[in-house]
Amino acid sequence: MDALRESHIQQKKMRRLLLFPTPLQGHINPMIQLAHILYSKGFSITILHNNFNSPDPSKYPFFTFHLIPEGLSEKESSSMDATSLIALLNEKLAETLQDHLSMLLSENTDDPVAALIADASWNFTQGVADAAKLPRFVLRTSNACSFLVYNSFPLLLEKGYMPVKESRLEELVPELPPLKVKDLPEIKMKKPEDFFYLVAGMIRTVNASSGLIWNSSEDLEQDALIKCRQVFNVPIFNIGPFHNYFPPSSSPAESQDSISWLDTQAPNSVIYVSFGTMAVLTQTEFLEIAYGLANSQQPFLWVVRPGSVQGSEWLELLPDEFLEKVRGRGEIVKWAPQQAVLAHPAVGGFWTHCGWNSTFESICEGVPMICHPSFGDQKVNARYVSDVWRVGIHLEDKRDRAAIEKAIRTLMVEDEGVEIRRKSLAWKEKIDGSLKQGGSSYQCLDSLISSILSC
Incomplete structure (x- = not known):
C-alpha cells in the first residue's frame, strides 16, 4: 500500500480505467489486484460492481466505486448456483450497463476513460463497449490451460466426450493431453446447455476484444500460451502473479x-x-x-x-x-x-x-x-x-x-x-524472475499499458 501511496503522490494520472469483475470472490480478488497494479502505473481506477457480493469501498481508498444494479430478487441471489447466476446477469445487465457507461463517459472530461477491463464471463460487455466506442480488454481469472479446454467444447461435444459419461472417465483425451475425460470441466446444473452457451459467448467476445489478460506466467504455461496465440486473434498479456507485485499487507x-x-x-x-x-x-x-x-x-x-x-x-x-x-x-x-x-x-x-x-x-x-x-x-x-x-x-x-x-x-x-x-x-x-526487469511478466505489463494508451 505504501507503493501505491507513493505512486499517488508522484505520478500524474494518465487515463481512467473501468474495471468490472463478476460478483464471485474468486473473480473479484484478482480484478482488485489488477486494479492496484494499473493504479501503480499511473491510471485512475473506477471499479464497477453489483449489489450482490459488493466489495467494501473503504478498503480501497485510491479507487472510485460505481454501482451497476443487477435487479436480482432475493430468491435469485440466494438460491442459484454460480454459473446460472452469471448466465442470468449476462441477460439482465446489458441495458443497465449501457446507461451507466454513457454517464461515466460524459463526466470527468479532465480524466477521460481509456478502456473497460471486464471479467471474461461478462459476455454482454463487448456489445456495450462497441456501442460506446470504448476499447474492451478482458481478464480471464483462470489460466491458459483451462481456457484451451473451454475453447475446445464444440469438438468435445462432437466427439462425445461431453457431457461426461461414467463409462469413459478414465479415457485419455488425445486432443488435450494430458487430460482424461474425468478432468473435463463439468458443472452440475438444471440446464447444462446454459453452461455451454455461456462458454461459447465468452470465447466469441474474447476474440472480439482488444486483448486478453491472465494472472499467470509465461514460464509456467509456455506450451498452452503458444497454442492460445495461434487460436485467439487478440493480444495476450500474461502479467501474473498479481499478488506478488506488492509486499503483502498486514493481516487483520x-x-x-x-x-x-x-x-x-x-x-x-x-x-x-x-x-x-x-x-x-x-x-x-x-x-x-x-x-x-x-x-x-x-x-x-x-x-x-x-x-x-x-x-x-x-x-x-x-x-x-x-x-x-x-x-x-x-x-x-x-x-x-x-x-x-x-x-x-x-x-x-x-x-x-x-x-x-x-x-x-x-x-x-x-x-x-x-x-x-x-x-x-x-x-x-x-x-x-x-x-x-x-x-x-x-x-x-x-x-x-x-x-x-x-x-x-x-x-x-x-x-x-x-x-x-x-x-x-x-x-x-x-x-519470481518473471516480475523482474526483463522478465516475461514485466515485459507483458509494459505491453499492456502501451496497448491501452494506443487505443
Missing part, C-alpha cells in the same frame, strides 16, 4: 491466531487445508478428511468455512475422540490469510481444491500440493499440477481416510515428497 486481527499458531511449528511440517469459498462437502467427506488428517500424524491448519458441510453449521460433526487425538497438533479455523499462510516457513504442503487463485499462489510460494478438485476448471488445474508441473499429488477418486493419510505422508515425509518440493521451489524461482 482475526487472522493472527493462525499465524501465531504456525509460529510454534517446525519448518515445512504443517499441511494447510482449504477448499476455497464455494465448495460444499458431504458429512461423509468431511469426516474422512478429518480422520485422514488425524491418522497422518502431521500438524495441520484446517480452514472449515461455516456452512461448508451439508447439514452442519461448523464443527459439531467432529466427535470428541477426534478432537482429543489432534489436540495441540491440529488447528481448525473459520478463515485464514492464505497468502501469509502459504508464505510461512512452517507450511510444507497445501491440500487444495485447485481453484486457479489458490493453485497459482501455492506455486508462487514453492509449496507442494495435494489436489482435491470439485468442479469446473479445478480438475484441469489438478491434472497439470500432478502430471505436467509435477508440484503435487492428485487424490484422483480415492478420498477415503486411508488414501488421504497416505497422500499427506507421501508429500510431507517421504522421498517422493522431497522431489516434489524441489520442483516446487524451482518453479517459485522462475516465477
